[in-house]
Amino acid sequence: MANSTSDAAFVEFERVQKSYDGVNLVVKDLNLSMPKGEFLTMLGPSGSGKTTCLMMLAGFETATHGDIRLDGVSINNIPPHKRGIGMVFQNYALFPHMTVAENLSFPLEVRKIGKSEREEKVMRALGMVQMQDFAGRRPTQLSGGQQQRIALSRALVFEPELVLMDEPLGALDKQLRETLQFEITNLAHELGITTVYVTHDQTEALTMSDRVAVFDDGRIQQLAPPDQLYEEPENSFVAQFIGENNTLEGVVKEIKGGVALVQLDNGDLIDAKPVNVTEAGQRTRVSIRPERVEMDPTRLQEGAHTLKAEVLEFIYMGDIFRTRLRVAGKDDFVIKTRNAPDQVRLKPGQQIEIGWLAEDCRALDA
Amino acid sequence: MSDITADGPVLAADGTPLKRSLARAMRRQKLRALMLVAPLLIFVLLTFIFPIVNMLSRSVQNDIVVNTLPETVRALGSWDASSGQLPDEAVYAAFTRDMAVAIEAKKHTRLGGRLNYEKTGFSSMFRQSGRKMKKLDPVADAPFKDKLIDIHKGWGDVETWKVLQTHSGIFTSGYFLNAIDAQKTPDGVAWQPEEKQILLKLFGRTLIMSLIITGSCIMLGYPVAWLLANSTARTANLLLILVLLPFWTSLLVRTSAWKVMLQQNGVINEVLVWIGLVPDADRLILINNQFGTIVAMTHILLPFMILPMYSVMQTIPPSYLRAAKSLGATNWTAFWRVYFPQSVPGIGAGSILVFILSIGYYITPEIVGGTKGVFISNRIAYHISSSLNWGLAAALGTILLVVVLLLYWAYDKIVGIDNVKLG
Numbered sequence: 001m002a003n004s005t006s007d008a009a010f011v012e013f014e015r016v017q018k019s020y021d022g023v024n025l026v027v028k029d030l031n032l033s034m035p036k037g038e039f040l041t042m043l044g045p046s047g048s049g050k051t052t053c054l055m056m057l058a059g060f061e062t063a064t065h066g067d068i069r070l071d072g073v074s075i076n077n078i079p080p081h082k083r084g085i086g087m088v089f090q091n092y093a094l095f096p097h098m099t100v101a102e103n104l105s106f107p108l109e110v111r112k113i114g115k116s117e118r119e120e121k122v123m124r125a126l127g128m129v130q131m132q133d134f135a136g137r138r139p140t141q142l143s144g145g146q147q148q149r150i151a152l153s154r155a156l157v158f159e160p161e162l163v164l165m166d167e168p169l170g171a172l173d174k175q176l177r178e179t180l181q182f183e184i185t186n187l188a189h190e191l192g193i194t195t196v197y198v199t200h201d202q203t204e205a206l207t208m209s210d211r212v213a214v215f216d217d218g219r220i221q222q223l224a225p226p227d228q229l230y231e232e233p234e235n236s237f238v239a240q241f242i243g244e245n246n247t248l249e250g251v252v253k254e255i256k257g258g259v260a261l262v263q264l265d266n267g268d269l270i271d272a273k274p275v276n277v278t279e280a281g282q283r284t285r286v287s288i289r290p291e292r293v294e295m296d297p298t299r300l301q302e303g304a305h306t307l308k309a310e311v312l313e314f315i316y317m318g319d320i321f322r323t324r325l326r327v328a329g330k331d332d333f334v335i336k337t338r339n340a341p342d343q344v345r346l347k348p349g350q351q352i353e354i355g356w357l358a359e360d361c362r363a364l365d366a
Numbered sequence: 367m368s369d370i371t372a373d374g375p376v377l378a379a380d381g382t383p384l385k386r387s388l389a390r391a392m393r394r395q396k397l398r399a400l401m402l403v404a405p406l407l408i409f410v411l412l413t414f415i416f417p418i419v420n421m422l423s424r425s426v427q428n429d430i431v432v433n434t435l436p437e438t439v440r441a442l443g444s445w446d447a448s449s450g451q452l453p454d455e456a457v458y459a460a461f462t463r464d465m466a467v468a469i470e471a472k473k474h475t476r477l478g479g480r481l482n483y484e485k486t487g488f489s490s491m492f493r494q495s496g497r498k499m500k501k502l503d504p505v506a507d508a509p510f511k512d513k514l515i516d517i518h519k520g521w522g523d524v525e526t527w528k529v530l531q532t533h534s535g536i537f538t539s540g541y542f543l544n545a546i547d548a549q550k551t552p553d554g555v556a557w558q559p560e561e562k563q564i565l566l567k568l569f570g571r572t573l574i575m576s577l578i579i580t581g582s583c584i585m586l587g588y589p590v591a592w593l594l595a596n597s598t599a600r601t602a603n604l605l606l607i608l609v610l611l612p613f614w615t616s617l618l619v620r621t622s623a624w625k626v627m628l629q630q631n632g633v634i635n636e637v638l639v640w641i642g643l644v645p646d647a648d649r650l651i652l653i654n655n656q657f658g659t660i661v662a663m664t665h666i667l668l669p670f671m672i673l674p675m676y677s678v679m680q681t682i683p684p685s686y687l688r689a690a691k692s693l694g695a696t697n698w699t700a701f702w703r704v705y706f707p708q709s710v711p712g713i714g715a716g717s718i719l720v721f722i723l724s725i726g727y728y729i730t731p732e733i734v735g736g737t738k739g740v741f742i743s744n745r746i747a748y749h750i751s752s753s754l755n756w757g758l759a760a761a762l763g764t765i766l767l768v769v770v771l772l773l774y775w776a777y778d779k780i781v782g783i784d785n786v787k788l789g
Contacts, residue, residue: 058688058692059691059692060688060691079691080688080691080692081691081692081693081694081695081696081697081700082694083692084694085692086692086693087688087689087692087693089685089688089689090685091683091685093683093685093686093688093689095686095689095690095704095708096708097707097708106690106693106695106703107693107694107695110693110694110695110696110699111694154693155692155693158693158694164692
């Protein structure tokens, strides 16, 4: 405790593996290191191993191989109740036979804290989520959002340094989810707690986290801050999983001056930034965000390659226009344009020409 | 208020008031629902409710005296029993006329049998007197007082007439008093003689043993239910079959199996003697006593405890225990403070089921209970089929029913019946 500094690893996974049946690995060779006070999100499709990682950290699952350290101490053999990690569950897991105040007082009672101190801490924790007036209610008398606030304050009431959250907002409606996302991040930063947050909702991951670990197939595919994750995906899984994305498949013709020339499967040529390709002849999947596609070829740099496109569908979405095009034989190419006064509204059947800056288009693994 | 507009009540499309229109539509629905349940309703009424009400009403019915001796009862009305004097000639004459009719219809022995419950000797008195009174002519042979006393000296005993007068009402509390070891005497309510007081003790024993059986079912069933609720679907199914297996065997077979196990030359004693834990001369008495009844009935009623517990435990998500542990509770605290309170409804449901079933159990105590391990229901069966004192049997049955309802009510007050879940 005393000599741990802010940038030293607080939570560490080292070569962690987990298998339930002795045949398949759910978690394959996980390495992760978190500094104190960080808000880290584990994001991934279901079955990607993110919840298993959280459960290993909480102590409800044991790692088949590898080491998990908390503040420099290996916790593999410490039972969950001695780890002192706060946890928020997906279905809240508020004890239905206790009132809200009793729920919050429970972790303090088992720690043998005196009555007056207990009451004070409970009220303070309820204050953090503006729920003081609900102390005497039963969890079943609360709405989903209120229950989630109580679950959060129960996980914080015994002042843990690490809090784990397992899809805590999964059961709430969109508006409430957004409010609570904001509340949770604020609270975590205010109290300086280290948080590991599990979700399959990428918007949640991007808006809340300091860093996001994208899980797939039992591995971390990329661990980066949200902006980097969105703008510089390291492989096609991350590119596909985070945000909306257009992909085109082809073969690298040449790599010159930091730009890869890619010949698409229909013969068209485009420019891309080589990320996972190193030499000519490799198959690649290029990825371009819908909002980075340029419809006005005059705004591209000289000599840039363009593609012919046919407008299939134009959707008015209020703040943006979403236009679906047929490009290079695929008809799921999407571009997004801002609803500005001078913005053209395309009509289905219209033939246009599109292009992009080479650094916005990433040539990834096939 | 809201159904009245400024122009009067809200009207349906065809102009009738909406409320009436709705009521008509609902009535048809209700009628259809009633028709659907009607066959079952009639079946239950005819085969369950009616016989039970009929049987229970026997516990207070006493019209046999007034039906067989109508004139005598009327004549006795003016007789003062406390005077110590025999009734006058009018009573004897009325009695002779009544008996002539009764003997003709052969009803006098049944009356004797009935009155014998109140005072021994009545049965033989009526039988003997009946034979001799046949020869008397109810008109020509008057006066009758001395002739009757000649026929049987019982008719000269003030007590005889006191008993007749006491029990001449259409309804009687006599059976209920008998059921709690008291009796209705001409001088009021009194306890039965010491050696005849067995029923209260039997009620007490039935209650205590049912409680012990319920308790042991909880102790044995809880871990099994826990295991069932917390194993994978495959294992749970297999275990459930094992739990239900006894249901597929005849009750009689299971009880008899316990007899084989527990008797002095039975499996358990043989094994204990063989390994030398118990000397051959001193074999354990495991059956024909309370122990035998408790063991066999706990086994037989266990599924009724496990199933409701299991279905309640199934609804408790494992995340509660995890949450408790993550909050710092040890395994035991997490169980005791978080899991157990939520499983109480299952225990409650199982306990009510087992307790109510065992309090009225008959076959098992009859077979393995001997004399010390029998229940009140065995006594009821005895009065129904052997002593033919149906009134007393009905009174005992009514008391049993009332006790169960009282306990149910008490349980509702203390634990709350809403807290009982069968699934």
